[in-house]
Amino acid sequence: MSESLSMAKAINLGLQRAMRENDKVVLMGEDIGTLGGVFRVTEGLKTEFGENRVLDTPLAESGIVGTAIGLAMRGYRPVCEIQFDGFVFPAFDQIMSQLAKQTSRHQGDQSFPIVIRIPYGGHIGAVEHHQESPEAYFAHTAGLRVLSPATPNDGYHMIQQAIQSNDPVIFLEPKARYWPKGDVDINGTPAPVHQSRVVRTGTDVTVVGHGAMVAMLLDAAEVAKGEGISLEVIDLRSLSPVDYDPIIASVEKTGRLVVAQEASGNASVGSEVAATVAERAFYFLQSPVLRVSGFDVPFPPANLEGIFLPDVDRILDAVDRSRGY
Amino acid sequence: MPYTEATLQLLSIDGTLVESDRTAEYRALVDKLSDVQLQNFYREMVVTRRFDIESGNLQRQGQLALWVPSLGQEAAQVGSGFATRNQDTIFPSYREHAVARIRGIDPVAILSLLRGVTNGGWNPNDSKFRLYTLVLATQTLHAVGYAMGTVLDGKSGTGKPDVDEATIVYFGDGASSEGDSNEALVFAQSYQSPIVFFLQNNQYAISVPVSRQSRSPLYLRGEGFGIPSLQIDGNDVLISYAVTKVALDDARAGKGPRFIEAQTYRLGAHTTSDDPTKYREQAEEDLWKERDPISRFEKFLRAKGESDKFFAAVKAEGEDLAANVRARVLALTPPSTDVMFDHVYTDEHPVIAAQKAWLAEYEASYGGSR
Numbered sequence: 001m002s003e004s005l006s007m008a009k010a011i012n013l014g015l016q017r018a019m020r021e022n023d024k025v026v027l028m029g030e031d032i033g034t035l036g037g038v039f040r041v042t043e044g045l046k047t048e049f050g051e052n053r054v055l056d057t058p059l060a061e062s063g064i065v066g067t068a069i070g071l072a073m074r075g076y077r078p079v080c081e082i083q084f085d086g087f088v089f090p091a092f093d094q095i096m097s098q099l100a101k102q103t104s105r106h107q108g109d110q111s112f113p114i115v116i117r118i119p120y121g122g123h124i125g126a127v128e129h130h131q132e133s134p135e136a137y138f139a140h141t142a143g144l145r146v147l148s149p150a151t152p153n154d155g156y157h158m159i160q161q162a163i164q165s166n167d168p169v170i171f172l173e174p175k176a177r178y179w180p181k182g183d184v185d186i187n188g189t190p191a192p193v194h195q196s197r198v199v200r201t202g203t204d205v206t207v208v209g210h211g212a213m214v215a216m217l218l219d220a221a222e223v224a225k226g227e228g229i230s231l232e233v234i235d236l237r238s239l240s241p242v243d244y245d246p247i248i249a250s251v252e253k254t255g256r257l258v259v260a261q262e263a264s265g266n267a268s269v270g271s272e273v274a275a276t277v278a279e280r281a282f283y284f285l286q287s288p289v290l291r292v293s294g295f296d297v298p299f300p301p302a303n304l305e306g307i308f309l310p311d312v313d314r315i316l317d318a319v320d321r322s323r324g325y
Numbered sequence: 326m327p328y329t330e331a332t333l334q335l336l337s338i339d340g341t342l343v344e345s346d347r348t349a350e351y352r353a354l355v356d357k358l359s360d361v362q363l364q365n366f367y368r369e370m371v372v373t374r375r376f377d378i379e380s381g382n383l384q385r386q387g388q389l390a391l392w393v394p395s396l397g398q399e400a401a402q403v404g405s406g407f408a409t410r411n412q413d414t415i416f417p418s419y420r421e422h423a424v425a426r427i428r429g430i431d432p433v434a435i436l437s438l439l440r441g442v443t444n445g446g447w448n449p450n451d452s453k454f455r456l457y458t459l460v461l462a463t464q465t466l467h468a469v470g471y472a473m474g475t476v477l478d479g480k481s482g483t484g485k486p487d488v489d490e491a492t493i494v495y496f497g498d499g500a501s502s503e504g505d506s507n508e509a510l511v512f513a514q515s516y517q518s519p520i521v522f523f524l525q526n527n528q529y530a531i532s533v534p535v536s537r538q539s540r541s542p543l544y545l546r547g548e549g550f551g552i553p554s555l556q557i558d559g560n561d562v563l564i565s566y567a568v569t570k571v572a573l574d575d576a577r578a579g580k581g582p583r584f585i586e587a588q589t590y591r592l593g594a595h596t597t598s599d600d601p602t603k604y605r606e607q608a609e610e611d612l613w614k615e616r617d618p619i620s621r622f623e624k625f626l627r628a629k630g631e632s633d634k635f636f637a638a639v640k641a642e643g644e645d646l647a648a649n650v651r652a653r654v655l656a657l658t659p660p661s662t663d664v665m666f667d668h669v670y671t672d673e674h675p676v677i678a679a680q681k682a683w684l685a686e687y688e689a690s691y692g693g694s695r
Contacts, residue, residue: 026477052477057512058508058511058512058515060508060511060512062466062504062505062508063466063469063505063508063509063511063512065466066463066465066466066467066469066470066505066508066509067466067467067469067470067473067512068470069466069467069470070466070467070468070469070470070471070472070473070474071470071471071473071474071477072470073449073455073467073470073471073474074471074474074475074478075474076474076477090504093460093463093505094463094466094505097460097463098458098460098463098467101444103668103669103670103671104444104668104669105444105445105456106445106448106449106456106668107443107445107664107667107668108667108668108671109445109448109449109450110449110450111671112671113671142669143669143670145670145674165672166670166671166672167670167671167672167674194675241674241675241676
């Protein structure tokens, strides 16, 4: 059964299904109950499951993650919502020093199946702290898994896979992709959650991205096609661990790689992908791996977000540079 | 000074019981304690102190990276520890060695942490004594979350003594300034969680006196969040026991969180890396030595007619434990490198698997000569 849904609705249905299947799944966050979340991703869930399973928490992010850790110690599988990307930092210590390290500290005596959902990324014209891409911090940290769906179908399935994981998962939801609709295979079997995926085949240059950048890359590929250039587009889906095999296979074919991301480039996920491909596919590369990133500045006032964020032109400029070597 | 008008006390410094209307409820609980229970209070305080001293010696002899003494805080810990029931869960900070012993944690497990053998040390699901937590106050939120789960599980407020559970969390005067401990109070009160916040105010956060953390008594912090809160003489094992027992009973009964500030004193250093002579006067330490939790309780027991033989036996038990701990600590071996990789994740993880395999191959390439 396939339905055309927005990603926000698809994740909502994924949460609903996970909660119906396992009564240890509880949702926690600010405004997620009665209001249904500021993006309405949890809409209707409090009505169905009650306030003991959909907790409108006090306004304290460290408190949300810290108490989720305690709930996990009792066998619960909390799914926390951080309202916006820039609001995760009050919870940073609980995520980095506690959640990420707990499993190792407990040496197998205790699992921490906690999902932290974070709407992230730009393109929504919002005020400061509402458009950031903090994925590198989490991908850098052992003990966490980091996912970012790019389509409604992945939103629906990957949130359920994240909840089924026995490890902490940082689940990054690209705000810019919350509303466009796409086909969701409700009863289909999902791909392995940590698998990257070729979403458009091509022969000239491999372009890799995640989250909202995937749609941008597909747009770029369409424009490039008009210019006679064939791009192969890969959606990372999982930022930690990264599934490199499809990327390496693609680069072995095209000999060229451009990595695109909204985040600032310094010490970023894109940097890691570039370095790994350089290590593993050096003799196949015909040009340097190029990165297209946000500038290394704080996310600017929204009027400038179109300049800050990589767009189709910046991606195609990198493609041209890659092909120019 | 630390003791205020509000400070509840049952046992005075000279070891005599103090009569007061405010403590009548607690006195009644203490009067019910058997001689064996009182002996156990004494035994745990003395034996833990001996363990503490031995551990400090082991550190000075290079056998531990660090030691974190609880010297002087035994009454606060032993009284509150014995007030728990087996079904209650304890979240320590990192100095609750006496509470750990009461919960059956092997002291060598604690020392394995400080010898660099493990970052954990025991299975907290067996003992319901959670792991030590080194980032201050983070455990207060874990404890509240755990207590929230108690309510979701329907295991508080049922009125069944064997079903209802409470959680107790230990933290200190320094940790009281952390955001997490304040958020923990918010969540606990908001969700009416069955938890007791047990704040050991040992007067110093390493070198910084409690006056820098708060200009008003710390029990008022709990009060400010709407949580019934008390301040006790933390060097009086009897009031520590009785007040904690009532607080835990209230929590189990579904009456919401409780907060206890125990006024005590860290007679030793913060850790073996610390030098208290740089920030406090000898006169102050002398004052607190007079308030020592063990000597006053010994006076109390002797007045009750406890025998020399008992005191000698406890002393011997402490010596035995010290020798036993020393021998077993020296026999601790470094962990296998598997410890580094095996439990980073619960589920399979390709990067960890690859790096573990790589290391094994790399080590093997030295043919055992490395």
